[in-house]
Amino acid sequence: MDLSTPIYDSTQHNNFYPAESIGNALSVSELSGFITQLLSTLELQELGALYYQQLNTLLPVVGLSLSDFDARWVFGHAKVSSTLIDLPLKNVSSISGEQAQAYYYISSPLSLSQRETLFQLHDLFGKQVKHAVEHLRLKQMATKDALTGLSNRGGFEQSMIRQQAWAQRHGETFALLVIDLDNFKYVNDNFGHREGDKVLAHVASLLINVLRDEDEPFRFGGDEFCCLLDCQNQQQLACAAERIQAKINGSSYLARMGVSCSLGGAIYRDSDTTSTLFDRADSALYSAKNAGKNTYQAA
Structure with a gap:
């Protein structure tokens, strides 16, 4: 149109x-x-x-x-x-x-x-x-997370349902990226939970800054974030993950705290439910963690 x-x-x-x-x-x-x-x-x-x-x-x-x-x-x-x-x-x-x-x-x-x-x-x-x-x-x-200002897990689940419905109606696809902060427990244990909250808020601001208008970040819970992305293939998803990782690794504050991130991504398939899409991205995240952290894996 x-x-x-x-x-x-x-x-x-x-x-x-x-x-x-x-x-x-x-x-x-x-x-x-x-x-x-x-x-x-x-x-x-x-x-x-x-x-x-x-x-x-x-x-x-x-x-x-x-x-x-x-x-x-x-x-x-x-x-x-x-x-x-x-x-x-x-x-x-x-x-x-x-x-x-x-x-x-x-x-x-x-x-x-x-x-x-x-x-x-x-x-x-x-x-x-x-x-x-x-x-x-x-x-x-x-559905708003008070600490970071991002949508929370409830908001994420609602957006996932809407994205899936849109994809099914229009024959389009999208991507899910799951992000886990590396060494976040070290921050809480050594600098206190207030500093940990500052780290989470800072990461949220970096995600808002690096994502495009058509993409949406969420705080899923704890030190885990999710992003719904307008990506049609694995190459686009890998580029988006690389931008996010570079933004987080480029923060002098997070480097001082010893915090990096691991990422797992998946592209929506016609056979996916919201649960299967999340499970594939989450499985890719664990592969990234097991590979030594501070890296990206795709499902």
């Missing part, structure tokens, strides 16, 4: 709207069912998919993008020739903190009645998006 389509400000061109509607009308019971389903959906991605599916039956809307929340949340199959209409989601902020928008791609001009339908449904959708964003914020608070 091409998101570079020029924006057409339809509000400035009344002749953009044909006189007759070409959309399909919902019966009262169908409309009531749709609204009920919409208002009972609090998962933002699921909400967008449900909303687009219904819009597509009513109006010549061939694409909907909620990229202000996640670049992957694009529904439908808009073409370059599609016209883009962006409408603000009132009192909702994007991930960058700016006013969030919903981006509608239409295949043909809207009639006046279709325009009114779109605005009414968008207003209803926007109110539910606000509830979904608040729901997401509360979930994130529950």
Whole structure:
């Protein structure tokens, strides 16, 4: 889907709207069912998919993008020739903190009645998006590690499920990297747990700094970290592991503490569950540990 389509400000061109509607009308019971389903959906991605599916039956809307929340949340199959209409989601902020928008791609001009339908449904959708964003914020608070600021094990498991679902729907793959700090026990035993906490927070900051926007780090527990990576093959995964290892080994603070890292990685396969993928990466991590630490192994 091409998101570079020029924006057409339809509000400035009344002749953009044909006189007759070409959309399909919902019966009262169908409309009531749709609204009920919409208002009972609090998962933002699921909400967008449900909303687009219904819009597509009513109006010549061939694409909907909620990229202000996640670049992957694009529904439908808009073409370059599609016209883009962006409408603000009132009192909702994007991930960058700016006013969030919903981006509608239409295949043909809207009639006046279709325009009114779109605005009414968008207003209803926007109110539910606000509830979904608040729901997401509360979930994130529950899945955030207080020490490092990274998502915790619960957040990791949720992200793994989402990544697997995305991979299965779109035929794409991803990678998991498991990271264990070498000699961390020595830090706790010789410098105290407060210094150990500083090491963990420092490693988290290095991971955030070295990873790309599409990658996500987690504190899995203790001195173990995980990363979900947008890597399609073993070569890309090895490069990502090398960058992380170089970043950690390049820290003068960690070198002073005697801390390095061992890494194990695995690429998602069609037959994988979240458990089998993790087990393969974790097994590779133990191979790295047994090989003398401060190294990377792939499953």
